[in-house]
Amino acid sequence: MTLDFSVALKQWPLLLDGLLLTVFLTLLAAVFGTVLGIACGVIRSKGPRWARWLIGAYVELIRNTPFIIQLFFIFFGLPGLGLKMTALTAAILANVVNLGAYVSEIARSGIEATPNGQIEAAESLALDRWQIFTRVILPPALKRVWPALVGQMVIIMLGSAVCSQISAEELSYAANQIASNSFRNFETYIVVAALYLLLSIALRRLLNWVGPHFIFGR
Amino acid sequence: MYEFTLWDIARNLLLAARWTVGLSLIAFIGGGLVGGGLVVLRLTGTRTLRRLIMLYVQLFQGTPLLLQLFLVYFGLSMFGIETTALVAASICLTLYASAYLSEIWRGSVESIDRGQWEAASSLALSFGEQLRHVILPQALRAAIAPTVGFMVQVVKATALTSVIGFVEMTRAGQIITNATFQPFFIYGSVALMYFALCFPLSLYSRRLEHKLRR
Amino acid sequence: MTPSPHNDIPAAFALVDIRGLRKRFGDNEVLKGVDLQIARKEVVCIIGKSGSGKSTLLRCLNGLEPLQEGSVSVDGQPIRPDNRQALRELRQNVGMIFQGFNLFPHLTAGQNVMLAPRLVQKTSGADAERHARKLLARVGLAERFDYYPDQLSGGQQQRVAIARSLAMNPQVLLCDEITSALDPELVGEVLQVVEGLAAEGMTLIMVTHEMAFARRVSDRVIFMHQGQVHESGPPQALFDNPQTIELRRFLSLDH
Numbered sequence: 001m002t003l004d005f006s007v008a009l010k011q012w013p014l015l016l017d018g019l020l021l022t023v024f025l026t027l028l029a030a031v032f033g034t035v036l037g038i039a040c041g042v043i044r045s046k047g048p049r050w051a052r053w054l055i056g057a058y059v060e061l062i063r064n065t066p067f068i069i070q071l072f073f074i075f076f077g078l079p080g081l082g083l084k085m086t087a088l089t090a091a092i093l094a095n096v097v098n099l100g101a102y103v104s105e106i107a108r109s110g111i112e113a114t115p116n117g118q119i120e121a122a123e124s125l126a127l128d129r130w131q132i133f134t135r136v137i138l139p140p141a142l143k144r145v146w147p148a149l150v151g152q153m154v155i156i157m158l159g160s161a162v163c164s165q166i167s168a169e170e171l172s173y174a175a176n177q178i179a180s181n182s183f184r185n186f187e188t189y190i191v192v193a194a195l196y197l198l199l200s201i202a203l204r205r206l207l208n209w210v211g212p213h214f215i216f217g218r
Numbered sequence: 219m220y221e222f223t224l225w226d227i228a229r230n231l232l233l234a235a236r237w238t239v240g241l242s243l244i245a246f247i248g249g250g251l252v253g254g255g256l257v258v259l260r261l262t263g264t265r266t267l268r269r270l271i272m273l274y275v276q277l278f279q280g281t282p283l284l285l286q287l288f289l290v291y292f293g294l295s296m297f298g299i300e301t302t303a304l305v306a307a308s309i310c311l312t313l314y315a316s317a318y319l320s321e322i323w324r325g326s327v328e329s330i331d332r333g334q335w336e337a338a339s340s341l342a343l344s345f346g347e348q349l350r351h352v353i354l355p356q357a358l359r360a361a362i363a364p365t366v367g368f369m370v371q372v373v374k375a376t377a378l379t380s381v382i383g384f385v386e387m388t389r390a391g392q393i394i395t396n397a398t399f400q401p402f403f404i405y406g407s408v409a410l411m412y413f414a415l416c417f418p419l420s421l422y423s424r425r426l427e428h429k430l431r432r
Numbered sequence: 433m434t435p436s437p438h439n440d441i442p443a444a445f446a447l448v449d450i451r452g453l454r455k456r457f458g459d460n461e462v463l464k465g466v467d468l469q470i471a472r473k474e475v476v477c478i479i480g481k482s483g484s485g486k487s488t489l490l491r492c493l494n495g496l497e498p499l500q501e502g503s504v505s506v507d508g509q510p511i512r513p514d515n516r517q518a519l520r521e522l523r524q525n526v527g528m529i530f531q532g533f534n535l536f537p538h539l540t541a542g543q544n545v546m547l548a549p550r551l552v553q554k555t556s557g558a559d560a561e562r563h564a565r566k567l568l569a570r571v572g573l574a575e576r577f578d579y580y581p582d583q584l585s586g587g588q589q590q591r592v593a594i595a596r597s598l599a600m601n602p603q604v605l606l607c608d609e610i611t612s613a614l615d616p617e618l619v620g621e622v623l624q625v626v627e628g629l630a631a632e633g634m635t636l637i638m639v640t641h642e643m644a645f646a647r648r649v650s651d652r653v654i655f656m657h658q659g660q661v662h663e664s665g666p667p668q669a670l671f672d673n674p675q676t677i678e679l680r681r682f683l684s685l686d687h
Contacts, residue, residue, distance in 0.1 A: 077402035128520060185288065189288045193281045
């Protein structure tokens with residue numbers, strides 16, 4: 001038995017395409033999922049009772065079911081209600097909905113840890129509620145929970161591999177293509193796993209840099 | 219064509235649920251045993267050994283579980299080992315769980331105040347005795363909530379074994395969907411079945427965490 | 433309750449006008465009918481035991497605590513806690529400084545000072561910065577513009593907080609035990625800044641435990657007891673010749 005990685009590596013344009021789509025998918029999910037999650041987190045900690053209950057149900061439903069089932073439900077199940085979409089759209093939607101549920105819990109804990117005096121100081125400076133939330137509460141809250149958020153985004157990136165199962169043409173899909181054409185399954189998956197490992201390290205580095213520089217300062 | 223009645227669907231999904239539960243238990247128990255060993259090695263081993271274990275953990279936490287399953291499945295056969303989907307899934311999920319559990323448990327051991335080690339060694343306890351009588355009882359308390367929480371992750375992870383053809387709930391759902399063309403209903407039901415398995419664990423984990431904090 | 437010579441400012445001249453103020457937390461009535469008028473440029477120190485309602489009174493003055501009965505008006509504008517817009521307009525006139533500083537940890541000293549002018553008064557960046565630098569210089573922290581709160585001592589943080597509330601050009605400054613969280617050696621630098629403000633004619637209402645400071649700086653001292661103004665008057669009269677047994681007892685404690 002010999003290992004031959006050359007077959008997989010020769011297909012680098014295919015791998016590159018897949019990798020770019022994985023990156024695209026992850027970034028889109030990260031941005032929209034975080035916004036959704038923060039909105040849900042706020043509602044869950046400050047909203048009216050019925051809204052809190054509704055968001056709670058969404059969060060628990062997502063956190064207690066496998067991502068692959070959520071993906072299948074959105075891609076195969078929703079067309080039954082007349083909501084047809086492409087594999088890529090379904091993949092993005094599933095990732096956003098999934099990340100949103102996890103972020104809402106993370107964001108809530110960060111927001112609820114805000115010292116009351118911070119809010120009173122902002123109120124006494126005549127800031128309105130939106131300004132207080134976006135300028136005073138949110139940045140330190142994000143800073144508090146940033147490690148957890150970064151971890152969750154890496155999990156989303158790795159989890160997006162499952163989208164190959166609905167033929168969204170991301171990195172794992174490319175891997176399946178190459179593997180089935182070359183009969184070099186093992187080597188191909190080794191190469192692609194290594195790419196994911198590099199991606200997860202790069203994503204972690206990127207977010208740990210982006211946070212202090214652009215999101216919450218220092 | 220054979221007509222699937224509601225009863226057929228429910229029966230087949232429930233039968234498949236046994237495999238989801240079974241595989242979860244295998245992965246959790248296997249992962250617990252291997253993970254426990256890894257924690258001890260991380261506490262007692264040489265620096266090189268600790269580095270290797272850290273690398274092992276990072277490999278499992280830094281790559282998709284989907285690919286880990288493919289690698290084990292194709293890897294075993296490549297090394298000439300005849301295997302079934304169940305064996306490959308069990309091995310892969312055991313390794314996967316061991317990596318996460320060893321990380322969780324290492325965290326709980328490290329959360330124990332250094333003073334406890336020092337106090338124990340000042341009583342002339344050996345390392346093993348310190349671990350067994352002083353550190354582990356306390357670490358266990360800290361570990362139990364996140365460990366129960368991780369069981370939820372294991373149950374959800376078993377859903378991915380459908381991609382290597384192991385027939386658990388997700389794969390059963392796919393098969394039934396292909397025969398009945400009712401994806402909304404079937405996948406919705408499968409989701410609710412996972413929820414029924416996972417939600418009590420989540421609640422229990424949260425309650426434990428709450429109790430511990432007080 | 434003892435009448436005091438300063439307490440009969442005609443309402444028309446009062447900058448802050450408090451009448452029949454009552455405040456309850458559940459069953460616990462903290463303010464039991466407070467009447468108080470404070471003139472422009474007056475420096476008033478409020479003293480009293482903890483639980484006497486002095487901090488609550490101060491917090492009612494800028495709407496941090498909703499009041500149940502009575503009225504509070506600042507510069508002729510009554511406080512209506514149910515009207516957010518009116519409350520925000522009031523707060524532009526009433527600055528507040530807290531015991532715990534409450535600087536925003538993610539912003540530098542300069543950014544802390546500039547935040548409200550930029551967001552609330554829509555001041556341009558350059559103007560806000562110029563003003564902020566001037567204010568920080570005024571509290572003796574010109575060099576600390578780009579420092580974050582956790583890089584500053586407690587006394588410096590509190591001085592930044594003073595500059596921050598001055599940035600809105602308030603007519604009244606409320607100071608809620610602003611030196612109580614400070615190490616003793618840092619109290620002086622903060623009080624010195626406040627004394628400077630008093631000298632420049634800022635209207636100040638301070639809850640404080642610094643009796644020597646109250647005696648030196650204030651025009652009038654209010655002694656609160658069990659949710660009411662128990663005794664008030666010029667500092668000399670009040671400290672040297674307390675009329676009520678409660679104030680005498682309070683002053684004989686180690687202040």
